[in-house]
Amino acid sequence: MxxxxxxxxxxxxxxxxxxxxxxxxxxxxxxxxxxxxxxxxxxxxxxxxxxxxxxxxxxxxxxxxxxxxxxxxxxxxxxxxxxxxxxxxxxxxxxxxxxxxxxxxxxxxxxxxxxPEVYSTAWLNLFQLAGLKPGEKVLLHAGASGVGSAAIQLCKAFGSPCWVSVGSPERLAYCQALGAQGGVVRTDGIEGLRDFGPFDVILDPVGGNYAALDLKLLALDGRWVLIGLMGGRDAQLDLAQVLGKRIQLLGSTLRSRSDQFKAHLFSDLSQHVWPLFAEGRLSPxxxxxxxxxxxxxxxxxxxxxxxxxxxxxxxxxxxx
Incomplete structure (x- = not known):
């Protein structure tokens, strides 16, 4: 072949x-x-x-x-x-x-x-690891990405309002059309996300230069799920905020997970996510x-x- x-x-x-x-x-x-x-x-x-x-x-x-x-x-x-x-x-x-x-x-x-990859990633990190519940507020960095596009739709389908950071006004409009409440264009400064917070869950493929602000944006008992390092691997964090807000920082990768882990994940997708495509509530x-x-x-x-x-x-x- x-x-x-x-x-x-x-x-x-x-x-x-x-x-x-x-x-x-x-x-x-x-x-x-x-x-x-x-x-x-x-x-x-x-x-x-x-x-x-x-x-x-x-x-x-x-x-x-x-x-x-x-x-x-x-x-x-x-x-x-x-x-x-x-x-x-x-x-x-x-x-x-x-x-x-x-x-x-x-x-x-x-x-x-x-x-498969984007819906697995979004479901695993938002719902299985972060335990997202209906009504909780979500921030999705790189919201117009493949994972972001899936995550916006899942948040809407399961009743959790979400906001995004993106690279252009056109991509922000794209995210809002999918169901995001709003967000910021990163060239305008991501500090503007303070207007929409605090957030219960942040799905972050950026890390590095977004990390310090993520801590400030998280609510009490917030969950910060780190899935990438597009913004670099180094960050300076105020650990007092981690303690004071009882924040959970969850590092997550999917590719290296065991076959059994992925089998359980796909069983979950089959039960909770795949039926929503037939209903028109999710789309590629x-x-x-x-x-x-x-x-x-x-x-x-x-x-x-x-x-x-x-x-x-x-x-x-x-x-x-």
């Missing part, structure tokens, strides 16, 4: 050994794969896959099951999307059958490829698709930080 690999800071569509399909696994003929910031980091040599995971790029995909290993309830021909530790940007991928969900009714395979925010031959252009567009929603790379046009 062919697969997309990071080679010295760029990507190449290369021949790769096809994986075997074992007990409890399924093989998916990949139609499309979602593009995430982790892929940018891996291409640059800064985010190697976990031990045992494929070195092929791609943390999520959608396609059609072409082989079913013993012990799986899936069937050949099922249209599915999957969460991966790597390997999604390839002609086929083998994955734990528990990390697979059906394509929601009415969605294309390109749209479905934009779902697919900004743009690229054919696999233009993968380098897709990576450049994501790196530009001008995208609202998700980018997807199409592997097999005959399926999408």
């Amino acid at each position: 062919k697969a997309l690999q990071g080679v010295e800071g760029h990507v190449e569509w290369l021949e790769e050994t096809s994986p075997t399909c074992d007990v409890g696994q399924v093989r998916i003929r990949v139609a499309a794969a979602g593009l995430n910031r982790a892929d940018l980091l891996q291409r640059a040599g800064l985010y190697p896959p976990p031990p045992g995971a494929s070195h092929v790029l791609g943390l999520e995909c959608a396609g059609v099951i072409s082989e079913v290993g013993p012990g799986s309830s899936w069937h050949i021909g099922d249209r599915v999307c999957a969460l991966l530790a790597g390997g999604g940007m390839a002609e086929e991928v083998v994955v734990d059958a528990r990390h697979v969900l059906p394509v929601p009714e009415g969605l294309s395979l390109s749209e479905a490829a934009a779902l 925010q697919l900004a743009k698709t690229f054919p696999i031959k233009d993968a380098e252009a897709a990576f450049a567009e994501l790196a530009s930080n001008q995208i609202s929603g998700k980018l997807v790379v199409v592997i097999d046009e005959s399926l999408v």
